[in-house]
Structure formats: structure tokens, C-alpha cells
Amino acid sequence: MINPTEYPSDAIHSEAHRWRVRRTLGPTAMGSLAVAILLYFSGEAGGADPQLSKAELMAQGKEIYNETCAGCHQASGMGLPGIYPPLVAGVAFEAAPFLTQPLEERGFWKNGKIQLGSVENHIEAVLNGIPNSRMFPFSGQLDNAEIAAVVTYERNAWGNDSGDVVQPEQVKSAR
Numbered sequence: 001m002i003n004p005t006e007y008p009s010d011a012i013h014s015e016a017h018r019w020r021v022r023r024t025l026g027p028t029a030m031g032s033l034a035v036a037i038l039l040y041f042s043g044e045a046g047g048a049d050p051q052l053s054k055a056e057l058m059a060q061g062k063e064i065y066n067e068t069c070a071g072c073h074q075a076s077g078m079g080l081p082g083i084y085p086p087l088v089a090g091v092a093f094e095a096a097p098f099l100t101q102p103l104e105e106r107g108f109w110k111n112g113k114i115q116l117g118s119v120e121n122h123i124e125a126v127l128n129g130i131p132n133s134r135m136f137p138f139s140g141q142l143d144n145a146e147i148a149a150v151v152t153y154e155r156n157a158w159g160n161d162s163g164d165v166v167q168p169e170q171v172k173s174a175r
């Protein structure tokens with residue numbers, strides 16, 4: 001048997017009030033709390049040089065490539081015959097020796113598939129450019145994470161399927 005005196009109306013009211021407050025603030029407050037917890041833990045986990053996922057590198061790399069590199073190598077990665085080498089496709093790059101020789105000397109130019117060359121040479125070409133060519137150094141323009149992203153992109157886009165994932169740390173030590 002419930003004795004009404006054990007449930008004074010103000011207690012019932014305040015309980016109902018708390019419930020209403022919780023329902024009103026609920027989703028937003030809980031959302032903010034979740035974000036705060038996530039930020040806290042990602043801050044804890046992240047060292048000086050965070051490891052980026054392949055998906056993150058590919059997404060950022062695509063943006064950088066299209067803004068910075070596609071003017072010459074084309075958005076398709078196919079380059080322009082005789083002027084800008086393709087980074088994809090496995091077709092010979094028909095161009096004057098002054099263009100093809102530096103690539104061959106690096107042991108890097110292999111039928112247009114950039115992924116067949118080493119990651120180290122790839123990073124080096126983007127950081128320092130290729131002397132006496134229109135492939136300029138990008139070390140001043142792009143930071144380590146951006147170069148890691150664009151190299152990862154080139155090695156995995158357009159059917160290049162090296163699976164290589166380049167981290168900012170690798171670019172840092174190549175500088």
C-alpha cells in the first residue's frame with residue numbers, strides 16, 4: 001500500500017523536472033561529452049608524429065595532387081606526351097632524352113608506372129625535384145604530411161596498386 005505522505009508533491013515535481021531537463025539537454029549534452037572524451041583519448045594516443053590511415057592519406061593526397069601536380073601530370077595521372085611523364089599506365093614515355101634520361105638514371109622510370117620505383121626515390125623526387133627539369137622541388141611548399149599523402153596517392157591511384165602507405169615520419173627523415 002502506498003502512503004501518499006511518503007511521496008510529497010515537491011519531491012515528485014522535482015523528479016519530473018529533472019527528467020525534463022535530462023530530456024531537453026540529453027542529445028546535445030551527451031554529444032558534447034562524447035566529443036570531449038574522444039578528443040581527450042586521441043590527444044593521449046597521439047605522439048609527436050601521428051600515424052595516418054591509408055584512407056586519410058589517400059583523401060588528402062588526392063586534393064593536393066589535383067591542386068599542385070595535375071596541371072602537369074594531369075588528373076588522370078597520364079601526363080602529357082613528350083612533356084610531362086605519366087605516373088600510371090605502363091606505356092613508354094616518348095620524350096627527348098633530356099627528359100627521359102634523369103628518370104632512367106634514377107632507376108625509376110619503368111614503363112610509366114611510378115609504383116615500380118622505390119618509395120625512397122619517389123619521396124626524393126617530390127622533395128628535391130629533378131634537376132634541370134620542370135619538376136620543381138616541393139620541399140618548401142608542402143609539409144611532411146602533405147608529401148606523405150601525395151606520394152601515397154600516386155602509388156595507389158588510377159590502378160596503381162602498390163599498397164604502399166607513406167607516413168610523415170618517412171618524409172621527415174628524407175629531408
Ligand code: HEC
Pocket residue numbers: 065068069070071072073083084085086087098099100101102103108109110112113114117122125126130132133134135136138150151154
Ligand atoms: C610544372 C610541371 C610539373 C608539376 C607541377 C609537377 N611535376 Fe612532377 N614531373 C614533371 C616533369 C617534367 C618530370 C620529369 C622530369 C625529368 O625527368 O626530366 C616530372 C617527374 C615526376 C616524378 C618522377 C616520375 C618518374 O617516373 O620517375 C614524380 C614522382 C613526380 N614528377 C611527382 C610529382 C608530384 C607529386 C607533383 C605535385 C606535388 C608534381 N610531380 C608536380 C613536371 C611537373
